Amino acid sequence: METTLTLSSDSEDDDVTPPPAKRRSIEGVPKSFDGDKKARFSFGVSSRISEDVADSDDVEFRSTSLLKTPVSLRRRSISMSCMTPRDPSKRINEPPANQICSGFVRNEDDDDVAMREEEERDAEKETDLNLRALLSPEKKKRKEKITEVQNEFYGVYCLISRSDRPCYKNRCYIGYTVDPNRRIMQHNGGRFKGGAKKTDSRGPWDMVCVVHGFPNHVAALRFEWAWQNPTVSKTLKEKNLKKERKETPFAYQLRIACQLMNSDTFCRFALTFRWLITKEELPFPTSCPPPEHIKLKYGKVKKEMSLVPAKREDYVEMGECRLCGNDIEKVWSLVRCISDTCHSHFHSKCLAAHGLKRKNEYTEHIFPLKATCPTCGHFFLWGDVIREQRRIIKISTKCAEEFRNLVVRKDLQLIN
Ligand SMILES: [Zn+2]
Numbered sequence: 389m390e391t392t393l394t395l396s397s398d399s400e401d402d403d404v405t406p407p408p409a410k411r412r413s414i415e416g417v418p419k420s421f422d423g424d425k426k427a428r429f430s431f432g433v434s435s436r437i438s439e440d441v442a443d444s445d446d447v448e449f450r451s452t453s454l455l456k457t458p459v460s461l462r463r464r465s466i467s468m469s470c471m472t473p474r475d476p477s478k479r480i481n482e483p484p485a486n487q488i489c490s491g492f493v494r495n496e497d498d499d500d501v502a503m504r505e506e507e508e509r510d511a512e513k514e515t516d517l518n519l520r521a522l523l524s525p526e527k528k529k530r531k532e533k534i535t536e537v538q539n540e541f542y543g544v545y546c547l548i549s550r551s552d553r554p555c556y557k558n559r560c561y562i563g564y565t566v567d568p569n570r571r572i573m574q575h576n577g578g579r580f581k582g583g584a585k586k587t588d589s590r591g592p593w594d595m596v597c598v599v600h601g602f603p604n605h606v607a608a609l610r611f612e613w614a615w616q617n618p619t620v621s622k623t624l625k626e627k628n629l630k631k632e633r634k635e636t637p638f639a640y641q642l643r644i645a646c647q648l649m650n651s652d653t654f655c656r657f658a659l660t661f662r663w664l665i666t667k668e669e670l671p672f673p674t675s676c677p678p679p680e681h682i683k684l685k686y687g688k689v690k691k692e693m694s695l696v697p698a699k700r701e702d703y704v705e706m707g708e709c710r711l712c713g714n715d716i717e718k719v720w721s722l723v724r725c726i727s728d729t730c731h732s733h734f735h736s737k738c739l740a741a742h743g744l745k746r747k748n749e750y751t752e753h754i755f756p757l758k759a760t761c762p763t764c765g766h767f768f769l770w771g772d773v774i775r776e777q778r779r780i781i782k783i784s785t786k787c788a789e790e791f792r793n794l795v796v797r798k799d800l801q802l803i804n
C-alpha cells in the first residue's frame with residue numbers, strides 16, 4: 389500500500405490549505421489523507437523545523453481543530469511552534485501521535501466522535517489560553533468619564549532668591565504659571581525638574597506673590613513680559629521705571645507690578661494680588677497703589693474644580709436674554725448674573741453694552757470694568773462674569789452630549 393502523509397508548513401500567512409509548494413510527503417501515512425481538509429492534520433511545523441523533517445522523527449503534531457483558531461492567533465503559531473520543546477514528552481497540548489492518527493479512522497462510532505470533539509474543544513480552549521498568554525494584551529478602549537474640570541488659572545509670580553552666594557541673594561525672577569504650587573517645585577528642583585535656566589543653581593527660591601485673574605493666557609503672558617522688561621515695554625516705557633539705590637530688588641519689582649495694574653492695558657481686568665508668603669508682605673508704594681477693584685488675598689493658591697454633572701436635573705435651559713428678550717442659542721454667547729439668588733441669563737454683548745452705557749464708556753471700550761445686574765441690581769466686575777462664563781463653557785464641552793445646550797445649575801459651585 390502506498391503511504392504518504394502531507395505536511396503543511398505553518399507560514400506567516402497560513403490558511404486552511406497551504407500552497408502545494410509547501411507540502412512535503414513522507415512515508416508511513418495513507419495518501420488518501422492528502423488534500424482532505426477534514427481528515428488532514430497539520431503538523432504545525434515551522435518552516436525552520438520542516439527543513440530537516442525528512443530525516444528526523446521530531447515533528448510537531450497539531451490537530452485540525454487548531455486550524456479553526458482565529459487568524460490573529462494562528463499568525464503567531466510560528467513563534468509558538470518554534471518555542472515548543474523538541475522532546476515530545478514535554479510538549480504542551482499535544483496528544484500522542486498515535487491518538488491523533490486513531491482519531492482519523494472514519495468508521496468510529498458516535499460516542500467516540502462526540503468524545504473526541506469535546507477533547508478537541510478542550511484542547512483548543514487551552515491552546516487559546518496558552519497562546520493568549522504569549523500575546524501582547526489587547527488595548528482596552530477606555531472611555532474616560534469626566535466628572536470634574538479644573539477652573540482656569542493664569543498667574544504671574546515673583547520669586548526671591550535665598551541663595552548663600554552674594555551675587556544671587558535677593559535676586560528676583562518673574563514668571564507665568566497655571567499652577568504656582570507645581571511651578572515653585574520645578575524652580576527649586578533645577579532645570580531637570582522643569583525649572584528655568586535663569587533660576588537653576590541660583591536658589592533656593594521663595595515664591596512671594598502672584599497676580600492672577602487674567603481672562604486668558606495671552607493677557608497673562610503680556611503682563612509677565614511687561615513686568616520683566618519695564619524699560620522696553622510699550623505699557624511702561626514712558627514711566628521710566630528704574631531701581632532706586634535704597635530700594636531692595638523685590639521692592640522695585642512690587643513697584644513695577646503696581647504700575648502695570650494701573651496701566652491702560654491692565655487696569656480693566658478683574659485681577660487679584662496675592663501674597664503667597666504672608667510674612668514677606670510689603671506696603672504698596674503710596675504713589676501708585678493697586679486700583680480699587682483689585683482684590684487682595686493671602687496664602688496658597690488652591691486648585692479649584694467644577695463638577696461636571698451627569699444628571700439632567702443639574703442643568704437649566706439657557707432661556708432668553710433678560711435685556712433684549714431674544715433666545716440665547718449658544719452657550720458661548722451666554723453670561724449670567726453672579727449673584728447666588730439671581731437666575732438671569734443675558735447675551736454677553738447685551739450685558740456689556742448695558743454696563744458701558746451706564747458708565748458712559750460706550751465709545752472707548754468694548755466691555756465695562758464693572759456694572760450692576762439689570763434684574764437684581766447686584767454689583768459685579770466684568771472679569772468675574774467672564775470667568776464664570778468660561779467655567780460654564782468648559783463644563784458644557786465635557787458633559788454628556790445631551791446636556792451640551794444646557795447650563796450647569798448655579799448652586800453646583802466649586803469643589804476644593
Ligand atoms: Zn440679549
Ligand SMILES: [Zn+2]
Pocket residue numbers: 725726727730731732761762763764765766
Ligand atoms: Zn442679577
